Amino acid sequence: MDVINLSELSLMLKTAATRVIYNKRKIDKINVFPVADQDTGSNLTKTLASFKQALGQNAVSTDSLLTKALEAGLASSQGNSGLLIISYLGGLLESLKNKSEIGYFDFSNAFHSATSAAVKSVENPLEGTMLDVMEAFSQSFSADVPGNKQLNRPFERALAATRESLVKTESKMKILLDNNVVDAGALGFTFFIFGFSEKITKVTLDLSTLDVSPVKILPDLKNLENPYEVIFILENPTLTQDELRDILHPYGDSLDIVELENKAKIHIHTDNPEAVEATAQVLGEVGSIETFDMRIKNPNHV
Template sequence: MGGKKGRTDRVLILRICRKGVALRYLDGKRLQKAVNAGWHWLNQNREGLNAINVFPVADGDTGSNMSQTLRSAALGANSAKSNSLADVADSIAIYSLRGAQGNSGVILSQYFKGVAEYIGNRKRLYVEDIAGTFAAGADSAYRSVKEPREGTILTVLREIAEHAEEIKGKRKSISQMIESAIERGKQTLANTKHKLKALSDADVVDAGGLGFVHFMEGIHYLIKKGEFEKDESLESFEQNLPERIEKYTRYRYCSEFLVKGWDYDVDAIRRNLENSGDSLIVAGTAFGQDSYLRIHIHTDHPDDVEALARSIGVLEKRKVEDMMAQNEAMRSWRARYRQTVPKTIRIVTDSTCDLPPEIAAFHDIEIVPLKVAFGSETYRDGVDLDSYSFYEKLSDQSNALPKTSQPSPSEFKERYAEMLERGDCHQILSLHLSSMLSGTINSATSGAKGQKVVCFDSGTVSLGLGLMAIAASEMAREGKSLKDIIACLEERKKDQGLYFTLGTLEYLIKGGRVGKARGYLGRLLGLKPILALQNGEVLPVARVRSQEAALEKIISYLPGDGYGYRWAVGHTKCPQQIELITEILRERFGAIDVLAGEIGPTVGTHIGPGALGIFFMKG
């Protein structure tokens, strides 16, 4: 939503029913608007959900995962081939599975699958049908999980369904049914902390269950008020940030795989994986010619699970996250942000920041993706194409060399308009990669015209841009004015840097982002270059004969008074030295939090595999 499209969506939502008129049925159009409203309400509460996410692992991403899944569901509702109830429900089920994120997201997608199967060829859902939809959704969600745990979102889904069956025939409108379901959901939530030790220890309710209640609250608010917008008078289930964070899985990697065109027995796949880890969910959805299977598992051997996924169909998406690193990051950041004030300024950046999704979500940073094209196939950086898939394609000699393109002014305009219309901020600060490397900031500036948006040239790229976006978000949280934030960032631009080396010169030279380094690089004859990014431009610094020598040389260039700096380490498909570099930064430069990660598709297009860099910024 945003710009003209956003205003159209608001008019549609406004007309779901006249204010004060009892809603007695749902058809395809009304279901579409209901899912959009539910997503928006949950999205406004996603940071609170992230904060109380402690089970099965405290990685602080349940709110972001559920928001992404519901965003996909809403996109499915809006993209259905017709406005019939069946087509809208089927499209919601397919899109939500394709876009599902995390444990809670996959469970939610299977809830929608059950609802779609219950709807079948119905043209309308009447009051007496609501209990059946709740029951079908809950049953489908339970069946997708290998070992259902009570005290989670599953318990909330089941008890809401049981309550709906109890009151069927006693409520005269859909609004009354949903209102009663929300109240039962809150009662169930209050008891979840007594069902799971992780929740009891942290003194919080289940984040996934609370997310579903938020989803229902959004739908109820839409029906009751006739228009969806943020309303502080709508009661929401408040939770405090947990004092303790523990991990409740013995496995390291949260792994997800989306397979297209599968034709295997789901139970057989589940049995094949049951000894490979925990939190196993195998979920399949097939409507018409579309069939997708999503595997979610916490495991120590994601490559083995991936091999299985590839053997049963076309692997469309892959995500592997290090939960140990996420858990440690959440400990640090939660402690730092325990005392915050509401933000009136939101931070936007572009996908060249290479921030891991969970870090961007925690800091409430909005990311607009650039695009990467392999021949005629175009992907949105970080949305349709993750780093792993990108480097796989890059290594395939049959693929054309990729090309990158910036978002259009209209894409920025729509994103800004959507954020401002939601009412959760009054101003936007949009930070982008160096104007010496890309015209992205020009596009953002054009899209910002006429809106309360200020665009800022970071003078850097990749995780350097990520560090600056995090710093801006921190200042916004502290209540600083937009003028003060920009003044601080201008100072930090003067004392930031990047030193990096490359595994190959091919991509940097062909990409044309080398500036004064072009002639220098052409004379290297097998030597490894040390390059720097200064004032937004790539400059040659030195040349060495080995990767070890390159790392030593880079470290020698880092600011000697490294205390008081922020640090990040980025790589392109060469993570072997990340742990060593992080330890060096902590021991020799006093680094506390080191942001580490793989450099994404847009920047990776221009530097290729084997690159390693250290980013720093004062303050």
């Protein structure tokens, strides 16, 4: 196989989402960073389930359908992992827009754009996270022999590099090393990209040599420095990502900003949610806003 069409791309995206959704509990149970609230798999699932549902059962896919799916995923996205995966998808699909056939160089450019978009959405990119495996996949895919037209080999090489990068996340952050786990977000993306590649490689993710046992001892969430998570959407924002980041930075950490079409979605952990909510109202037209106390298990916070 040397090219795919939009309908095949849609099928690949649905398979990617399905693999994450199916493995939600495995991802949740090893989640200790940035907050050990065991919801990384759930946040990815909420985001990707809406994205997948919007793609529907149509045999024929179009750019407009993919855009609608992206908007649905953005509206449902939650947590650092949810915003990261939707920013990745935004960069990927923007790069592939208006292409009836997608080949090696199209994919190479798209994976680079997707990774760049994900990195740009994070205020403080760290090693040992989902960004590592995104970068590993993109770099390995693009390193294939020039002139190659077949897709299976670069995908297979990139998957091997992704799995290797996933294993290495454990050694890059003390909290992961202390708990003897890989990063939950990185595991979630690995399920995603293996699922995405299945149609071409026929390879599924082998976890037999990875320690994905549930974390036995979790940190005490009662002592979180920034215990509230605020997530809101701005309609038709007039400020850039950097301008929004400068304004919101003083209020907390884990600040993520995703821009898609005419919307911006912002996620932040804070100790002063009232101030963030008030600031959101003066930044533009607020489409939706939610605040969660991460010290409390909220049934509405999937």
